[in-house]
Amino acid sequence: MPKRELLAQFHHLFWVGDLNYRINWQPDEDTKLAHKDNCDPEIFGAFQSHLNEKTLKNVLKDDQLVTSMIDLKAFVGFREPDLRFLPTFKVEKTPGLHYNVCYTYAHICTYVFYSKQFRCLLKFIQPSRLPAWCDRILYRSAAIVNPPKVLSYSALPNVPHSDHKPVESHMNIEIWNRPSGIDDSISQAVLHFQDCSAEGLLAADVSGFFLFWVLVFVCWNLLFLFFGSFSGTSDPYLHWPKQPLLEKPSNSRRKNKTLHPEWNDSRDFEPLLLLRNSIAFMTKALLFLEMRDHDHLSKDELIGQGYLPLAPALDNIGKWQYFEVELTFSGLYAGKFQGRYKIVINDESSKTDDNKAAKKIKKSKVKTT
Known part of the structure; x- marks a missing residue:
């Protein structure tokens, strides 16, 4: 990890x-x-x-x-x-x-x-x-x-x-027994995002006016690369790193030259398939996320980290819920990520009926508690 x-x-x-x-x-x-x-x-x-x-x-x-x-x-x-x-x-x-x-x-x-x-x-x-x-x-x-x-x-x-x-x-301090992460009665749990945005992000790029013009004369064909890399803003995207809760890492679409990106298109975020589908486990689970800045010339930079609790989305399964995540970088405030998310859960008998799945999960929640 x-x-x-x-x-x-x-x-x-x-x-x-x-x-x-x-x-x-x-x-x-x-x-x-x-x-x-x-x-x-x-x-x-x-x-x-x-x-x-x-x-x-x-x-x-x-x-x-x-x-x-x-x-x-x-x-x-x-x-x-x-x-x-x-x-x-x-x-x-x-x-x-x-x-x-x-x-x-x-x-x-x-x-x-x-x-x-x-x-x-x-x-x-x-x-x-x-x-x-x-x-x-x-x-x-x-x-x-x-x-x-x-x-x-x-x-x-x-x-x-x-x-x-x-x-x-x-x-x-409140403690709890860690429940099993897998519920055999549920085939899959998928996390969806909508109308997401960020504000107050760190500016990863610095002003390079002099270097900009030097590069113009050195290599005109690479001008567009350096123009974005020294604009005093960022090219942010959201990264879901490898973690026990996810089946695989995932990235959002990149938004160029902004410190206040918006992801309003349904294609900006891929649905996240959760590797742990137990309702009791997900209630206390934290989904780690990273805000990164895309760099044309070097490795993408980390400009913020945070975690997204899944519990609010489990209170109304299949319905959109508002969330807000405070980002930090090296212990300092690094902006805010916000939007709407929902968890869609399909059982073996009906993979499209969220209401039936929700009732089944509530029953399993009562048994586990």
């Missing part, structure tokens, strides 16, 4: 660790923080006096991770449990939240030869680091499953082994 991004592989994904995001806090509009690791003592003191459990929401508005997630610049589709504890960095290696300062190599040597009382004196002459929430817990869930139920999200201030205080979260 080809490698895929983490965001397109799992029903639940957790991201835990030191993300090293800081706080862009300032006491007023005229006072700006020069550097996150070189904070003026007055600003450091003002922040500490301002920081308490009642003001956390206001302070979190300036948190770099929160603003990055809102602006879709990082961790697209992820959530964080409600944060209700004080910043966990940078602190003394002692029990409790005692916010620390930067120490240079010279001061570390001084600490070796002098007493702890002198170390306390150094705090008043060293630049202070503005406290921040560096260690975080994030999670992302597919649309067809219930997100984890967060029971707690807290820090452990009494752990003294680092200048970061660890954080923990307790969650309940």
